[in-house]
Amino acid sequence: MAAEMRRVHQLIGAGRLQEAATALNAAQRTAPRDARIFMLGIILASRAGNPDGAVAAGRRALALAPRWHAAMIELGLALARKGGKDELAEALALAKSAVALAPQDAGALDRAIAIAESAKAAQEALAWAEAGARLRPDDIRYQLVLGRQHERQKDFARAREHYRAAAAIDPDNPLALQGLLRCSLGLEDTQAAQAQAQALIERFPGDAMVRYLHALAHGQTPPTQPAPVITSLFDQYAERFDLHLVRGLKYKVPERVAQKLLELHPDKKFNLLDLGCGTGLLGVYLGPIDGFIIGVDLSRKMIEQAARHRIYARFHAVNLLDALRDTPADHYEAITCLDALIYVGDLTPVIPNALRILKPGGHFIFSCEAAQEGEPDLALRRPSSRYAHRDTAVERQCRQAGFADIQIEQLPALRMENDAPLPGFLVTARKPFAA
Numbered sequence: 001m002a003a004e005m006r007r008v009h010q011l012i013g014a015g016r017l018q019e020a021a022t023a024l025n026a027a028q029r030t031a032p033r034d035a036r037i038f039m040l041g042i043i044l045a046s047r048a049g050n051p052d053g054a055v056a057a058g059r060r061a062l063a064l065a066p067r068w069h070a071a072m073i074e075l076g077l078a079l080a081r082k083g084g085k086d087e088l089a090e091a092l093a094l095a096k097s098a099v100a101l102a103p104q105d106a107g108a109l110d111r112a113i114a115i116a117e118s119a120k121a122a123q124e125a126l127a128w129a130e131a132g133a134r135l136r137p138d139d140i141r142y143q144l145v146l147g148r149q150h151e152r153q154k155d156f157a158r159a160r161e162h163y164r165a166a167a168a169i170d171p172d173n174p175l176a177l178q179g180l181l182r183c184s185l186g187l188e189d190t191q192a193a194q195a196q197a198q199a200l201i202e203r204f205p206g207d208a209m210v211r212y213l214h215a216l217a218h219g220q221t222p223p224t225q226p227a228p229v230i231t232s233l234f235d236q237y238a239e240r241f242d243l244h245l246v247r248g249l250k251y252k253v254p255e256r257v258a259q260k261l262l263e264l265h266p267d268k269k270f271n272l273l274d275l276g277c278g279t280g281l282l283g284v285y286l287g288p289i290d291g292f293i294i295g296v297d298l299s300r301k302m303i304e305q306a307a308r309h310r311i312y313a314r315f316h317a318v319n320l321l322d323a324l325r326d327t328p329a330d331h332y333e334a335i336t337c338l339d340a341l342i343y344v345g346d347l348t349p350v351i352p353n354a355l356r357i358l359k360p361g362g363h364f365i366f367s368c369e370a371a372q373e374g375e376p377d378l379a380l381r382r383p384s385s386r387y388a389h390r391d392t393a394v395e396r397q398c399r400q401a402g403f404a405d406i407q408i409e410q411l412p413a414l415r416m417e418n419d420a421p422l423p424g425f426l427v428t429a430r431k432p433f434a435a
């Protein structure tokens with residue numbers, strides 16, 4: 001049986017899933033109480049993209065061998081992949097039991113760390129990564145986890161130590177080098193940041209993230225935020241976004257814009273492209289319309305939240321700059337982009353494309369954080385890493401692109417930040433009818 005299990009494992013590894021399933025079914029007929037068969041069932045089902053099957057196999061493995069730590073951790077991983085709150089809590093409990101049973105098993109620790117990171121259990125992730133680093137001091141992955149976790153807690157000094165240790169293991173590792181640079185930026189250690197940025201750009205000259213960090217280190221304003229900065233922020237934020245932003249920070253822009261759209265289209269007959277749709281708050285305030293609402297967002301987790309409302313017809317998990325570039329002309333009666341251009345920055349590729357995509361007479365409605373007197377037309381604010389725009393410059397860009405009826409509504413409180421209102425403005429610009 002052991003030899004057969006190894007063979008099935010190899011089949012799964014080689015992607016020969018049908019053969020592996022047939023072999024496992026045969027093995028189960030021969031030895032119906034052998035937990036190893038169900039253990040392989042977890043791996044097979046996960047590989048086949050069947051998370052429910054993986055969890056079911058894990059539960060059967062554990063029922064047959066309740067103190068088998070490897071089955072515990074594998075079930076934990078399968079539950080964590082499903083990602084629900086209860087599943088993550090159960091996965092973390094299983095990981096704790098498994099690590100307690102086999103503290104020296106590095107493979108189990110690796111899986112436990114993955115579970116802890118999915119469950120956002122920082123304390124466990126740190127403890128297990130430290131245990132992993134003690135077991136395997138030359139394994140860079142533990143130093144990277146420790147760096148990442150301390151950085152998330154904004155403990156840049158400790159994070160930097162671990163990124164340094166990671167870079168000592170592999171001097172070319174981009175995650176270690178970027179982590180070092182981000183920590184130097186967080187610690188406002190400009191001299192170190194500039195030296196690290198220089199070393200990075202020499203190694204990875206074409207990398208968008210490196211170019212972004214290099215510009216920050218030199219006090220320049222990068223034109224836009226790289227996609228991974230946005231996805232990592234919003235994938236983590238998605239589940240608590242609505243509650244935090246609307247209730248906590250008194251964010252009212254989607255409600256205001258829904259009202260505007262319904263005034264412009266009282267018969268509700270229009271197609272809408274919602275760029276940076278997030279959790280779909282605009283759709284919620286609009287309610288069903290007699291047309292399509294298409295949502296674009298880089299964060300799949302935000303899209304998952306938006307999809308629950310069943311108001312949007314379709315979503316595209318892409319950069320809104322790419323969506324703007326690739327959408328054919330004269331397509332929508334309305335385009336919205338609410339609280340998203342603060343992450344996009346430079347509007348040069350945005351405004352002319354929005355004009356092109358709109359049908360004649362259509363409206364582009366978007367919000368910006370307001371740059372104040374004395375700030376440049378486009379300012380990247382620290383430490384928020386969000387862009388603020390000057391209303392006069394935005395108005396000029398809209399006019400130069402060919403928009404008409406450009407209205408700028410000042411919003412004294414886009415939302416709250418640090419208990420103070422954050423000023424912004426809402427732009428409504430119409431595409432002229434053909435002359």
Ligand SMILES: C[S@@+](CC[C@H](N)C(=O)[O-])C[C@H]1O[C@@H](n2cnc3c(N)ncnc32)[C@H](O)[C@@H]1O
Pocket residue numbers: 230231234253254275276277278279280281282296297298299302318319320321337338339340343344
């Ligand atoms: C603050 S939320 C606002 C969401 C929604 N528009 C609202 O008003 O509730 C910003 C959203 O824009 C998305 N986003 C930021 N930059 C983006 C980009 N370049 N392409 C696509 N989505 C982007 C983020 O993922 C996030 O979901």
